[in-house]
Amino acid sequence: MAKLLLLFVALLFQLQLSLQQECSASSLCPIGCCSSAGFCGFGPDFCGTGCQSGCDRKADCNPGTWNSTKWSKSEKCPLNVCCSKYGFCGTTEEFCQGNPVKRPSCSVDSVPITRVIGYYEAWSTTNRPCYGMLPEQIPYGYYTDVIFSFATIDPNSFEIKAGDSKTADYMQRISAIKLIQPDIRIWIAVGGWAFNDPGPTQTTFSDIAASSANTKKFIDSLVQLMNKYGFDGIDIDWEYPVAEDRSGRGTDYKNFVTFQKALYDRMKGGGLKKQVSLTLPASYWYLQHFDIVNLEKYVDWFNIMSYDMHGSWDIDNKWTGPFVNSHSNMTEIQQALDLLWRNNIKPAKVTFGMAFYSRSFALTSSSCNTPGCGISSGGNAGKCSGTTGVLLHAEIQDEIAARKLTPTLHREAAVKSVSWGDQWVSFDDAATWRLKANIIRGQCIPGVMVWAMSQDDKDGTNIKALTSSVGRKQMAVPNFTIKQPVRDLPQPVKTCRWSGCYSGCPDGFKAVQRDGHKEAMLSTENCLADGMSVFCCPSDQDLPVCTWRGHRNSGACQPGCNSGEVSVGSLRVGCSSRHQSACCTNVGSTSSYGMCKWVGEAPTCNKGCPSDFPNKIVSTNTADGGEQPCVSGNKHYCCQNPTPADFTNCEWVKKGNPAKFPDKDFICEDVCGSDRIKVATEVTNPYSGTNSGCFGGAWAYCCKPPVALVPRGDDDPYGGVQNKEFQTLLEDYMQNPTCPATVLFIDPGDMFTGAANQKRSLELEAAEHRVLYGRAKDCKLDHYIRLTQYAALMLTAAANVLKQFSVVWNDIFAGHYDTELEADNLRTYFNRHPDILDPHSLINYVLLNPLRAGPGIRQNQRTEEMFCHYVGTRRKRDVQLRSSSTAVELASRHVWWMEAGNNGQPSMAVILEGILNGDLSPHYARWQWIDGARRTGPMLEMAYWIGPNAGQPSGSQYDRYRDTHTLNHGEPDRWVVFHFHINADFNSYPYLWETNGHTYIGVQSIQVFHAHESTGPTNGGAWRVQGNSNADARTQRDGFVCPEDELWYIGTDEGLPSGSDQLQRNLRQWAQNLFNEGYLSSESIALIMRDLTFYNNGEINVQDSSNADFMSYWAPNPRYQQSMYTINWVRRYDTFILSPTEPPPQSPTRKRNQEEKEIRSVGERIGGEGKW
Template sequence: MKHPVVFGLFFAFIWFLVGVNAATDPANVDYTCSPTKPCSIGCCGKNNVCGLGPSYCAPANCTSSCDQKSECDPGWGKQWSSAEACPLNVCCSKFGFCGTTSDFCGTKTVSKPSCGGSTSNGRTIGYYEGWSTTRACDGMSPQSIPVGAYTHLNYAFAYIDPSSFAVAPMSESDLGLYSQVTNLKESNPGLQVWISIGGWSMNDAGQPTASTFSNLAGSSSAQNAFFKSLLQFMTTYAFDGVDIDWEYPVAPERSGKPADYQNYPTFLSNLKAALGSSGHNYGLSITLPSSYWYMQNFDIVKMEPIVDWFNVMTYDLHGTWDSTDRFIGPFIYAHTNLTEIDQTMDLFWRNNISPSKVTLGLGFYGRSFTLTDPSCTTAGCPFSSGGNPGPCSASPGTLMDSEIEAIIAAGGAKVTLDKVAAVKTVVWDNNQWVSYDDAETLSMKIQYANNHCLGGTMVWAASTDSGNATASSSLQSLNGLQKKSLFGGGSTPVEEPLSQCVWGDCNGNCPKGSTPVKTGTGKSASNAAIYSGCPSGKSRYYCCPGNNAPTCSWKGTAPFCRNPNCDKNEVQIATDQNGGGHGCWFNHKSLCCTSTVEDAAAGQCEWTGTAPFCATGSGHASCPSSKPDFVTNSLYGAGGESVCLSGYKSFCCTDPEPYQNCAWTTRAHSFLAPFTCSTGCPAGQQIVAESYRDHDSNGPCFHDTASYYCCDQFNQTAPTTDPPNFCVAADTDYVLSGSADPDGNVADILELYWYEDDCFSIPNTGDPDSMKRSLYSPTSQRPIAEGPGGFNDGLPKLCNERDECFKILDAESDLDYQRLLAIITNGTAVSDESLEPRARTPKICLPNKKTNNFVAKSYPGVLPLSARGRQYYGVVKSGAKAALCNSLPLILGARQLAVKYVTEHVFELQTPAQFANSMLSKLLPSGAQAPGAAANYDWTQVFGKGGYMFQTWKQLGISIPAGLTGDTPADALYNALGTTNDMANLQILDAPTNSLKAGVWQIFTNIISAKRFSAESPQGQVEFINRLYETLISYLNDGPVQQSLTHGYSTMKTIMAALDSSPNVNTLPQSSFASAWQTFCADFFLEMQGNLQDFLQGKLKQVIVYWGSSAAVRKFTAAGSAATLKALQAKQANLATNVVINRGFIT
């Protein structure tokens, strides 16, 4: 049956004027008392009934519990009341209790603000949980946050050290995430990232931080320490504001103290002053509860002028905790409810709080219950416990939006809309119930916020959204942020002084300091605009500095648009088939402007090639002698032209080119949004051209998006005030295939093993940059220029340095390349099996200059591996602050844009050959002699042509070990090291780290060649060190990677043990093949670690000299060079303990 509940914010309400045992229904309460039976609330009158005020509590009228006082004074006098008025200006009933319903207020009403329009759209805050990446599934890395739906991100949480009052991370892993989140601002103009300090658990009883907020608010010395630490923290990690989440002051059950009520506003005032000191202008917000019980302890009237806004947690109104609440009990109610939210908002209106300061809380999760009676599924029905935990959230009574979405998609669930509460509920699996918001109910709540003039909305949490960002996408469409790409790269132009014309955003806005250029004069004048990449009905203005703007006109008359050519004294700015408002049936129009300094860059370039036949085949049109430099190509030219049916149009410029740092934007997300491209260029860049197909993948762009060719905004005078850039990328791609992975994203490339053809030797003094490969003879190579499509154009070529690629020319090598491609990407094998030994063939070097080879198996590319659940290992580089660029922390999560990835064999394919070569040479990797019988054994019996590793299991007289597949031990080994059916040894790793790992694994004494390292910039040298010191070591020691290492090691050991048991094998006397393998691996990985430590020690000594020099100070400032020097010295001091490979898998 349903349980009738009278909802209000005040569980202090007592029916009429009597004492109540609230654990029972009011209709059954015993209100009587006596001199020996005192009241639980109230005084016992002479009529043996409980009540308050002088009629019951005066000495002449009271028989017991006579010291009770009412909450407020309805007119009795202060001696009978705890307070004269109610907190938060709520009503005092005639019985002395505080509340907001008619039982307390009678006919009095609250004046509510009323608006139309979209007041809440200006501020949309998403909280990001720092622990979200640790979930078993549906974790969200910072790079996967759908930032386009938000104006602000709040990182949750940081703590406060209870002793020093310094800002402290909630978890050590947060230190590697802060910068990753704030770095999202670089590609999302206008986004702010704040740090949220506190959270529910910080005030939990028993925690060392339980009373930290109270102690901080009550001590000026503690505040001074906190402010100093906070400002340094904000500067270091580039946060824009701070959100104080104190849950909750005063309340004793939340570790609060009575003094908190007065201390909190004072603390906030001091904090606001500190955040505005020393030239800073950091923002400040606080979170507020939705319940009166806790909100009464916040002096919101005093706080309002101090904070920028209040974040009101209008969610978690109900949950499993209701079962112990004497006024609600174990009955299901939605965790968010517009009726109760409206009651919360009344608390603000009663105190004349500006609605612009109020941010409405929304939830991207639900509270779930297990129903007592499966036939009773509506609000008020009983529950027996929290709902079953989700596979990812793993918490009874809570489900993330991603889990709720999966439940509905699985079928069989019943979804119901509660229009009054503006919430939906789901019933499934007979007795499971959850409440949640979707696009429909979010729309209701946002409409409520707009109707009452609220200043914004906030979400707990952006990181509990589904993988395809369903809720965030709905939110984005509701809050007016459609102009931004959901996964980043918004088009809002940077607001800085301009000396060059640029395209504005889709809302008809121009950057500060510029105005729209006019076409025509007088009454016929209009703003020059194009519609490219904008939603229907919107356009971009061509914006120029007002002091010297050109005059423009559209050339080419609709509908045929013949001769859309600019005059000699004009430059072509854009092409569009609808320019000026009348569309072309054929051809296009050109926006032609007079040549000025502001559009000079455009005048130095032009598009060549005429549609529909722009060039032959897949080539591009030629450049004229006046503009000989080919820059890029496009099917659409500048963007609005007729499309090429064959070939490409060419963008040709003078020499030197006027544009710098140009690149085509890519799809928003190759998996989650494959047909959503960009809506503009990143901050600081301008649109030079656009295409309605993704330039790299050639896939179509939908949803009012396009692929843009973006270049740095042209300046007449080079800026002189830019801070030094500490994050210049090093050329880490020194072992890199130039061939695209056809199974993956266009940025994915084939993993190429540079060293499979080498005989393993220690010490390995070779040059890792060497092109020495028998497969690719140096005589068959020549440098080639990059053609259309760039680095990953799929041509058979190898690249060993930046812009130094070598094409394979001879027919044999080309066949080998095709075989390599087939082997790696599950392609059809070349019919000529004689080529097989050259396809991924680690070499075994036998005596008398004879060789043998292992042969690798087909394995999945990046995309199919990702589809099986593998996440992406990579790094995130920080901004231009030295303190942030002195590390390259490893991250595991979603794909990062513009990063090349490979399918990485963790236990390298050449390792069995390294073992074979080590045993054949009688030496371990360290140079020590192979132990005992291994040194005297003829290992050609195992690894030679027809050796035991290459005999069938039948020939060996034994069965294949359980869990393995393959006709021979070698087949079984390489099947286990990476195939479509066995991916335990496969991970997805960014290509630069993978390339360095290859050199480390080969135990090169010169992991990075001296020539290459010396040629790098100082910042690039630091990146080399960081990628080896931090990224690679963290990768090798990470849990999933250690599992891969275990898999590779144990597979080989199992095979060696099988050979030990074979009756047809001449085994090692008084030893075993398995023990020889274990001895080799222990020595190999220890030698690899020691070699890496030695290499880093030498390079650290080298770079420390520079960063301590006056040259570094001149180039990077004293503070910047000192910060870098300090970080490098710390790495040097801790090298032996930090650069350690976990070898626990060797057993």
């Protein structure tokens, strides 16, 4: 890595030397002015008197030796970087000449990382086939902040918005993590690199910042958005102001500060108290256009993108050149940090960027694979990233494991790298993140951020490594445990006590030092065998100051404590008369002693308790063990009123527990248990008053402090605030189970995680539920949303986190409806397809269809057993089916492949029956190619016309195949459309299978939906039907997906077991027809494949087609001389009929609506009302 830095410095040096090139009046300098002597340079000597050409050119800065401002664009360099003697700005020694930057300095251990921020890509589940993250899958306990990326801005109204319905859906769901991690902050980010790409929004930031009115429109809409979705902060990601290559304007520099001030003031005022951050580039080229000194005043912190230092764009860059280097090279990132330090930016306002992805390269020679070697292009696209020159860290680890690679550590750059073949990529892991973390903590930076948390694997490998590397720990799991029955629980004793002769201080206590001495407060009174008692006090409280008082060298001791002290014991050692007193300051742990005192003095002990200490606790001959014994009478331990609670439950004890001398009953041990306080001793038997019982030692009077009662709550068996709320929400739902479907019209969402939604209102199971419970009137949308957030987390969070939520769910909900809906069963069902099934939509399906969800899931399980094959051995496997909807382009819908409700929605069994009896006729089939989402590969779209004659209107007698329960009298359904998805990864999903003399096509998923309208030819392709053009009618789309390691080979002869139902029988017959008629057969898939070989019967020879692959989108089929991804066809008499019957014309209602829309559009353009 170091030689690349030297190369860059050399290039800069050559640039400055180039100023000495020869020139003339007719030969311009490449840079600078041509002097009278014919040399190139800047300043008065070159551009002043005698200048021959280029005389109006100016240097970047004034090195301080030019006495006029006319020779340079600016007196100083941007960002306070150094100006060389030639008038160029830079940061290396050639520019700064012994004037290095002053970096902040801290000891690493003194700077804990207090911010760990994760950017969440809203598109990770729709644009990537793997390594995406649902909102409910955000790992618990690692991040302090999550930034949802991105909202967009309307370039005309300047209002911030979600952009599409899937983003809006995820905005609502992203806050689910707060249910179990309440202190996490959820932000919204706006902008991003693509936002300033050529297009409608390329100047939107500039337009907003240039106008106070536009700024107000943006901020007003932002407040509304933040209040709607509960966002805690706003992150501005303007990439980039001023820069011409990013559609910037010169006025952006000042306008940005004005805009940021208005934003900051609004976020901090009016009771909002929202956070504000700003994204900064790590490139001087772009950062120079940020007035960071003034912007710092109006942010809580900057998020610096300390990655993407290198990439495939270097190939054509004359300054960096086509050479291998890491995109997170710390030596270059340090230069970016130095730009902040040159401007005295506070380290506390800096958040350092880490990446969960890397930039990869294709080497010009596989034999040269170290930094500085040549590159020809970006590296091969990752299976999940889908982008040339980009690999996610999870993908890199997959390559390392599969190829058994050994990474190389580049310690100075704080990165690792691997190479294989002509591929090279660097990456970060726990070791390199630790190196980086130590550097930034040494410069007092307390925060890190990640692009992007949603690129992590399902185990959170990257965030776990990063958390450990920066010295943090995962937060402890919240206490959601079920409360035990209320009972009295012992509490730690808070009063000091003597340890007893044969043991040390009990747990939670420590020995008290004797004031002014090195030893502790000790006593040997009544101790045998070198025993010694220590005075102990609670270690979690302030310790008292203690000492022995009263000793006299004459032996005539004078007991007693000073003012502010209490007596806690006595000692006869060193006293010929009377005793010494153990005195301690009166603090909380000694206060009980201060409320009592010994009354009576040897030799004649005949005094009673005084009136101010009226309560006698115990009477004894030697008091607390160290006083002179009485010749007559007893001493009394007298206490104030009320008696201290510590001294109300007491008894005489002869032996310790365990006993020091268990086999010598005549020895008394003068010891209490660790949970008791000794207040008195007695040599004679305190119960009989005789000398029998102790021929060594003494009895101990031991008091047991009271047990504090745990405050009683209600009788709720479910513990925790969140668990209580979940219980309440479920109980409310059970009172009105029809509410979500019939009152709130909840959209159940898309069962596939990758689908792009268009939200609609649905009404499900209304009739059946009205009979059971009546129509609900008092339900609330926010309650239902919160309920589904809890329940979705129950499926996705670690089992130990929300285990108690499962108890609530099973007891209140599943126990009432169906054991199939118990939490463990649903979790297993979800985990069978973790990368495809959407947990939020699954919960919606269950709650919207509580009576049918259980039977529906069981039916799907049986169906999958019959039709899905394990691709490793082609044998069936007992696994669970997942019902779901399309992964890419389909609108939201409810699950009716499983079971249909009684509200005008046909079941799948009915649809298949219509196909088999000819009521639904094939209108067209067409291959499509699907990229991204949760699968990549071809998809066969097959549209059935509702009616026996394709394209000819059909009457109400076919309504049984339509969804007749439309809203607002929308257009009737005219098609039922199926999508058959094939995964193009043959190694993992062998989509061709030879058996019994035939070759079958394996599909991973099938989706089905209703459609009402068609689209004209687009992108060179033929017309297609669509299901979401009419917002007033529902387009029900569903299907099922085999588990990730299974496929359904269409047309194989499935022997149905006894007990199979109508759906399974119809499904089998339909699949065999699709194969026999050539829709899903060798002839069909050959339309879009190349390099195939065939048997004599026309079926694909899989073994001899090892080089076969799918054609690109525009590649012509050799037989038909056109792309088969753009052509509609049907099969008739074993022949492909291309461009079959055109769609019927739009319905009169639809046509009129379109005309009215066009008239309205014209009216808006001319400023009129658009009347018609």
